[in-house]
Amino acid sequence: MNIGIFGTGVVARTLGERLQTAGHAVRLGTRDPAQTRARAEPDGYGNPPFAAWQAQHPDIRLGTYAEAAAHGELLVNATQGAGSLEALRAAGEGNLDGKILMDIANPLDSSRGMPPSLSVANTDSLGEQIQRAFPGVKVVKTLNTVNARVMAYPREVADGEHHVFLSGNEAEAKARVRQLLRDDFGWRHVIDLGDITTARGPEMYLPLWLRLWGALGNGRFNIKVVAGEAA
Amino acid sequence: MNIGIFGTGVVARTLGERLQTAGHAVRLGTRDPAQTRARAEPDGYGNPPFAAWQAQHPDIRLGTYAEAAAHGELLVNATQGAGSLEALRAAGEGNLDGKILMDIANPLDSSRGMPPSLSVANTDSLGEQIQRAFPGVKVVKTLNTVNARVMAYPREVADGEHHVFLSGNEAEAKARVRQLLRDDFGWRHVIDLGDITTARGPEMYLPLWLRLWGALGNGRFNIKVVAGEAA
Numbered sequence: 478m479n480i481g482i483f484g485t486g487v488v489a490r491t492l493g494e495r496l497q498t499a500g501h502a503v504r505l506g507t508r509d510p511a512q513t514r515a516r517a518e519p520d521g522y523g524n525p526p527f528a529a530w531q532a533q534h535p536d537i538r539l540g541t542y543a544e545a546a547a548h549g550e551l552l553v554n555a556t557q558g559a560g561s562l563e564a565l566r567a568a569g570e571g572n573l574d575g576k577i578l579m580d581i582a583n584p585l586d587s588s589r590g591m592p593p594s595l596s597v598a599n600t601d602s603l604g605e606q607i608q609r610a611f612p613g614v615k616v617v618k619t620l621n622t623v624n625a626r627v628m629a630y631p632r633e634v635a636d637g638e639h640h641v642f643l644s645g646n647e648a649e650a651k652a653r654v655r656q657l658l659r660d661d662f663g664w665r666h667v668i669d670l671g672d673i674t675t676a677r678g679p680e681m682y683l684p685l686w687l688r689l690w691g692a693l694g695n696g697r698f699n700i701k702v703v704a705g706e707a708a
Numbered sequence: 709m710n711i712g713i714f715g716t717g718v719v720a721r722t723l724g725e726r727l728q729t730a731g732h733a734v735r736l737g738t739r740d741p742a743q744t745r746a747r748a749e750p751d752g753y754g755n756p757p758f759a760a761w762q763a764q765h766p767d768i769r770l771g772t773y774a775e776a777a778a779h780g781e782l783l784v785n786a787t788q789g790a791g792s793l794e795a796l797r798a799a800g801e802g803n804l805d806g807k808i809l810m811d812i813a814n815p816l817d818s819s820r821g822m823p824p825s826l827s828v829a830n831t832d833s834l835g836e837q838i839q840r841a842f843p844g845v846k847v848v849k850t851l852n853t854v855n856a857r858v859m860a861y862p863r864e865v866a867d868g869e870h871h872v873f874l875s876g877n878e879a880e881a882k883a884r885v886r887q888l889l890r891d892d893f894g895w896r897h898v899i900d901l902g903d904i905t906t907a908r909g910p911e912m913y914l915p916l917w918l919r920l921w922g923a924l925g926n927g928r929f930n931i932k933v934v935a936g937e938a939a
Contacts, residue, residue: 589831598912599825627936634936642916670919678916681829685873685909688901689933697936702920704929705858705865 481506481549483542483564485513487524488581488625489555493537495629499661504538506545508567513539546572551579551657552614558584558603559596562610574613577650579657580604580676581620581628583683592687595680604644604676617645617654618676622686624696629662631699637665639699644676668702712737712780714773714795716744718755719812719856720786724768726860730892735769737776739798744770777803782810782884783845789815789834790827793841805844808881810888811835811907812851812859814914823918826911835875835907848876848885849907853917855927860893862930868896870930875907899933 480496482489483506490505497503507513516526524530531539546552546568556564561582565573584603585593597603604618620628620641631637641664643651651669658664670678690696711732713720720736728734738744747757755761762770777783777799787795792813796804815834816824828834835849851859851872862868872895874882882900889895901909921927 594830598830599915600820635934639932639934668920668923670923675919678919681912681915684830684912688906688909689899691906692899692901693933693935695935695938697938698933700931701870701934702924702929703866703870703932704924704926707926707928 478502479504479548479550480553481545481547481551482553482555483545483561483568484555484557485527485539486520486555486557487522488628489553490524490530490534491625491629492553492555492581494534496661497534497537501661502548504540504545504548506540506542506564506568508542508564510539510541542568543572549576551577551653554578554580554582554607556582558582559586561603561607565607565611570611570613573611575615577615577617577653578607578611579620579654580607580616580618583621583680585683592684592691595683598681599677602674602676602680604673604680608646608673615645615647615650616673617643617647617650618673618679619643619654619658622679622682623699626697627699631665632663634697634699635701637663639701640666640668641699642679643667643669644671644673644679646672666701709733710735710779710781711784712776712778712782713784713786714776714792714799715786715788716758716770717751717786717788718753719859720784721755721761721765722856722860723784723786723812725765727892728765728768732892733779735771735776735779737771737773737795737799739773739795741770741772773799774803780807782808782888785809785811785813785838787813789813790817792834793837796838796842796845801842801844804842806846808846808848808884809838809842810851810885811838811847811849814852814911816914823915823922826914829912830908833905833907833911835904835911839877839904846876846878846881847904848874848878848881849904849910850874850885850889853910853913854930858928858930862896863894865928865930866932868894870932871897871899872930873910874898874900875902875904875910877903897932
């Protein structure tokens with residue numbers, strides 16, 4: 478399948494590599510490809526500049542947001558939450574309509590210090606904002622509750638005995654994303670939370686994730702939902 | 709130990725019974741004990757009126773918030789989050805100062821429909837509000853991420869293989885609460901998230917908890933944190 482991924486950071490790279498290896502044709506999208514290729518410094522997290530990564534992955538092409546969107550039968554929003562709506566506008570509604578958009582971004586706001594807070598929360602979510610702004614795209618919120626490595630290689634943590642969530646308005650879109658999570662990434666446990674408004678749950682989990690990261694000193698973790706007998 | 713619990717709902721009752729059985733002397737506090745005893749209808753969740761429960765638990769005494777606070781060497785805030793600050797003001801600063809307050813409440817706001825949103829979130833939390841309003845009490849946020857039964861009987865779910873969190877400014881207070889969670893309730897896994905500002909994490913988990921409750925159809929669940937090897 479042709480897959481377009483918006484973003485060129487560690488999340489986009491990790492998922493892009495994993496999906497390309499699984500047999501898909503991946504194209505990454507960015508605002509200004511020439512500028513992205515010209516960066517010579519590591520990013521804020523110490524990851525190598527894009528050009529160094531691309532030299533190792535020549536089969537994954539870089540284009541504009543619009544080119545990645547036009548290429549993809551299925552799309553992935555791996556931009557930073559603060560820039561997601563702008564990236565999708567640049568992708569162009571005509572390139573989005575009718576397609577599934579896996580929204581894996583978090584609306585993190587570091588302007589008020591660390592750890593980040595959320596720029597949208599409680600009575601709205603980034604997933605809902607995207608769905609409202611682009612009613613023709615089928616938004617499925619997922620994977621935002623784990624770091625890039627766990628997204629793409631869930632079996633590396635507790636042999637995959639932990640959970641990821643789905644929120645979205647279309648059952649068929651969620652079924653296709655569930656299949657991709659299972660077949661291409663190896664996710665064993667996927668919980669459908671309901672419509673896109675339920676994205677508030679996994680997005681508002683981020684503040685706990687950030688503190689757990691601090692307490693554990695390691696971002697390679699996730700949560701497993703364990704249930705007892707009903708009363 | 710003498711323990712004062714603020715609240716008379718299912719959370720206060722379940723914890724009160726569990727702590728009394730563990731050998732503590734528990735007193736519950738309410739705004740108006742006569743009114744609480746006079747209620748003849750089940751509460752909004754279908755639990756029997758307080759008088760019916762108390763007839764089965766005559767050793768657990770009911771008093772005002774101030775009486776429960778004066779009684780307790782350790783205090784538990786099991787009121788509804790929207791009424792917590794008012795309850796603590798009624799308890800009286802002099803009855804709180806120097807004591808540990810386990811804050812297990814959630815700032816749920818049902819006024820905007822179901823599921824509830826949070827009345828405070830993101831850049832503040834109920835735990836912090838309480839600590840700011842009562843600087844002499846040692847607030848330890850905990851247990852708010854599970855329902856009453858799981859709080860008091862964690863081994864009933866997956867034999868206790870799941871996590872609860874601590875947030876608070878005083879290491880010694882957190883150590884005492886950790887001991888109580890382990891010895892009196894049977895918690896196996898307790899993660900210290902840090903100071904009271906980290907209460908934003910477990911409080912903002914509630915929107916996910918509420919959707920999981922919907923998806924699972926059963927409130928007797930919790931999350932287990934599973935970690936892989938660091939990169």
